[in-house]
Amino acid sequence: xxxxxxxxxxxxxxxxxxxxxxxxxxxxxxxxxxxxxxxxxxxxxxxxxxxxxxxxxxxxxxxxxxxxxxxxxxxxxxxxxxxxxxxxxxxxxxxxxxxxxxxxxxxxxxxxxxxxxxxxxxxxxxxxxxxxxxxxxxxxxxxxxxxxxxxxxxxxxxxxxxxxxxxxxxxxxxxxxxxxxxxxxxxxxxxxxxxxxxxxxxxxxxxxxxxxxxxxxxxxxxxxxxxxxxxxxxxxxxxxxxxxxxxxxxxxxxxxxxxxxxxxxxxxxxxxxxxxxxxxxxxxxxxxxxxxxxxxxxxxxxxxxxxxxxxxxxxxxxxxxxxxxxxxxxxxxxxxxxxxxxxxxxxxxxxxxxxxxxxxxxxxxxxxxxxxxxxxxxxxxxxxxxxxxxxxxxxxxxxxxxxxxxxxxxxxxxxxxxxxxxxxxxxxxxxxxxxxxxxxxxxxxxxxxxxxxxxxxxxxxxxxxxxxxxxxxxxxxxxxxxxxxxxxxxxxxxxxxxxxxxx
RNA sequence: GGUCACGUCGUCUAGUGGUUAGGACUCCUGGUUUUCAUCCAGGCAAUCGCGGGUUCGACUCCCGCCGUGAUCACCA
Numbered sequence: 001x002x003x004x005x006x007x008x009x010x011x012x013x014x015x016x017x018x019x020x021x022x023x024x025x026x027x028x029x030x031x032x033x034x035x036x037x038x039x040x041x042x043x044x045x046x047x048x049x050x051x052x053x054x055x056x057x058x059x060x061x062x063x064x065x066x067x068x069x070x071x072x073x074x075x076x077x078x079x080x081x082x083x084x085x086x087x088x089x090x091x092x093x094x095x096x097x098x099x100x101x102x103x104x105x106x107x108x109x110x111x112x113x114x115x116x117x118x119x120x121x122x123x124x125x126x127x128x129x130x131x132x133x134x135x136x137x138x139x140x141x142x143x144x145x146x147x148x149x150x151x152x153x154x155x156x157x158x159x160x161x162x163x164x165x166x167x168x169x170x171x172x173x174x175x176x177x178x179x180x181x182x183x184x185x186x187x188x189x190x191x192x193x194x195x196x197x198x199x200x201x202x203x204x205x206x207x208x209x210x211x212x213x214x215x216x217x218x219x220x221x222x223x224x225x226x227x228x229x230x231x232x233x234x235x236x237x238x239x240x241x242x243x244x245x246x247x248x249x250x251x252x253x254x255x256x257x258x259x260x261x262x263x264x265x266x267x268x269x270x271x272x273x274x275x276x277x278x279x280x281x282x283x284x285x286x287x288x289x290x291x292x293x294x295x296x297x298x299x300x301x302x303x304x305x306x307x308x309x310x311x312x313x314x315x316x317x318x319x320x321x322x323x324x325x326x327x328x329x330x331x332x333x334x335x336x337x338x339x340x341x342x343x344x345x346x347x348x349x350x351x352x353x354x355x356x357x358x359x360x361x362x363x364x365x366x367x368x369x370x371x372x373x374x375x376x377x378x379x380x381x382x383x384x385x386x387x388x389x390x391x392x393x394x395x396x397x398x399x400x401x402x403x404x405x406x407x408x409x410x411x412x413x414x415x416x417x418x419x420x421x422x423x424x425x426x427x428x429x430x431x432x433x434x435x436x437x438x439x440x441x442x443x444x445x446x447x448x449x450x451x452x453x454x455x456x457x458x459x460x461x462x463x464x465x466x467x468x469x470x471x472x473x474x475x476x477x478x479x480x481x482x483x484x485x486x487x488x489x490x491x492x493x494x495x496x497x498x499x500x501x502x503x
Numbered sequence: 504g505g506u507c508a509c510g511u512c513g514u515c516u517a518g519u520g521g522u523u524a525g526g527a528c529u530c531c532u533g534g535u536u537u538u539c540a541u542c543c544a545g546g547c548a549a550u551c552g553c554g555g556g557u558u559c560g561a562c563u564c565c566c567g568c569c570g571u572g573a574u575c576a577c578c579a
Contacts, residue, residue, distance in 0.1 A: 032579090033579090034578080034579055036578085036579080066579070068578095068579085069578055069579070071578085072578065072579085130577090134577080137576095137577095141575090141576095144504095144505095144575085145504080145575095147504085148504030148505075149504070149505060149575090150504080150505045150506065150574085150575045151575055151576095152575085169577050170577095186507095186508070186509095189507085191506090191507090192506070192507095194505070194506065194575095195506065195507085195574095195575090197575085199576095200576085200577050202577085203577040204577055205577075207577090209576090209577070209578080209579085210578070210579045211579090213579095214579090228579095229573095229579095230507090230508065230509095230572095230573070231573055231574070231579090232573095232574090232579090233507060233508065233573075233574080234506065234507055234508090234573070234574040234575075235574080235575095236507095237506095255508090257508085257509075258572080258573080260572090262514095265571055265572060266572075267572075267573080296515075296516090297515070298515090298516095300515085300516060300517075302517070302518095303517090303526095304516095304517080304525080304526045304527075306526090306527060306528090323515095323516085324508080324509060324510095325508090325509050325510065326508095326509075326571095326572075327514090327515065327516090328514060328515075329514095330514050330515065330528070330529085332514080332528060332529060333514075333515065333527080333528045333529085334528095335528095336527090336528055336529090337528090339540090339541080343541075378540090380540070380541050380542090381539065381540035381541060382540085383540085387540095391539090391540095409538085411537080411538095446537095447536085450536085456536095456537090457536055457537050458536095458537055458538085459537085460537075461536090461537035461538085462537045462538065463537085464537080465537055465538060466537090466538080469538095471538090471539090472538075472539065473538050473539025473540070474537095474538070474539075475539090475540090476537090477537065477538090
């Protein structure tokens with residue numbers, strides 16, 4: 001190692017020491033949602049990135065439920081969150097169901113811990129019980145707004161505060177000053193004194209606010225990277241002050257830009273119709289595609305690749321390539337990506353992918369063998385698994401003869417009823433002569449038919465295709481016929497002849 | 504109003520002083536002997552928010568402005 005030759009010894013020692021410390025420090029990240037409803041795709045990304053970093057560095061990914069807001073608590077939301085994470089493949093190492101050495105993982109079960117840390121602040125003279133009635137605070141706030149100023153409670157800090165006891169909100173006592181920190185995404189930042197206030201850390205109900213709880217939790221759980229939306233950026237002054245007052249080292253801060261709604265410039269939220277992430281599962285979006293899509297919304301590895309598996313992402317993800325600007329959510333790209341993933345997974349293991357289509361077929365009582373055949377000829381035109389429902393119904397039950405579809409067809413509308421019947425009869429004769437009803441033989445027979453009838457492919461194949469399916473689109477004709485089977489195919493062609501004779 | 508962040512095709516983005524500003528989605532055209540889709544080939548589409556400056560040369564550096572968003576809760 002020639003670096004030793006040209007480098008002073010103390011620098012070598014320093015490098016070694018630094019390396020030892022780095023290898024000793026285990027990466028711990030977390031996703032900390034509050035159980036107030038489903039997780040929409042705007043939030044999901046802030047679970048993906050910490051997961052990727054944890055896995056990349058052989059660290060720990062924690063799921064922590066921030067359930068201190070009892071008013072907004074929604075029954076069953078925790079299960080919904082867990083379900084979403086499992087679906088997309090983000091298995092947490094510690095958290096609900098799993099347990100772990102840093103539990104409990106529900107904030108309501110950690111109340112004693114917060115109180116204990118809050119008391120440290122009281123003892124240090126850095127927290128006080130707030131005796132001001134809320135109506136009074138509202139007046140202060142109004143005053144600030146009238147003066148076109150940001151509201152700061154500390155401007156109204158009472159001189160004499162009572163001893164803190166249950167039922168009273170507890171406020172942090174700010175020591176406003178310039179506070180510097182480094183954001184992993186946005187770079188070096190300075191928080192001015194006016195960003196720091198006497199914020200409430202314990203509510204009147206005895207539970208902590210996010211502002212306090214997350215700091216205590218992250219510290220006691222050993223979290224090394226905090227990933228969260230950039231809406232927390234303006235609060236950094238307060239957080240830095242609390243870390244300092246508590247004598248805590250700061251973790252790495254990774255603030256993420258917002259995901260924007262499809263229209264307008266607002267961040268994507270439930271009001272913009274942001275669906276629950278798992279609703280996409282019901283639509284037939286693959287978790288692979290969703291993970292790929294969200295990870296690349298606001299991040300890229302600098303190459304022109306588009307398709308990334310979870311393993312690829314773990315290998316390639318890097319915080320320093322996270323975008324600074326918000327990214328617009330574009331469902332079209334998600335759907336395209338999903339189509340790509342369907343094709344890729346089919347190529348890797350067709351049966352395994354088929355097993356995942358169970359919930360998406362139209363009603364039928366066909367066996368797996370038959371359905372797998374259908375899937376094999378139609379998978380490459382699916383955008384979502386949900387398309388199976390609308391694209392395969394004619395494989396299960398005979399379609400109703402709809403002559404208007406033939407009459408409105410560009411190539412077929414010029415044909416007379418007589419010609420139509422004639423073509424169909426010739427087709428039936430030819431197809432009936434096939435001994436072994438395979439796709440290849442069908443292909444040959446159809447080609448021969450093309451020559452013997454002298455019709456254009458658009459007429460001949462178009463008519464047969466419509467007659468057996470009465471669907472706007474279907475797989476290649478010979479494939480469709482081969483899966484449909486001899487009896488069913490011929491019967492459907494006959495049915496069309498009958499329909500025309502009836503008139 | 505204060506504070507903070509952001510600003511390259513409609514959208515996601517590459518790009519760190521010299522490029523015909525590249526790729527992807529969408530859209531359009533042609534081909535793959537039916538349709539739809541896939542796939543392939545091609546096309547439309549960005550005066551790099553605006554105005555100054557530095558420089559031989561700026562999307563890239565500096566200053567000012569504008570626009571957009573976030574935040575100012577006993578919500579997270």
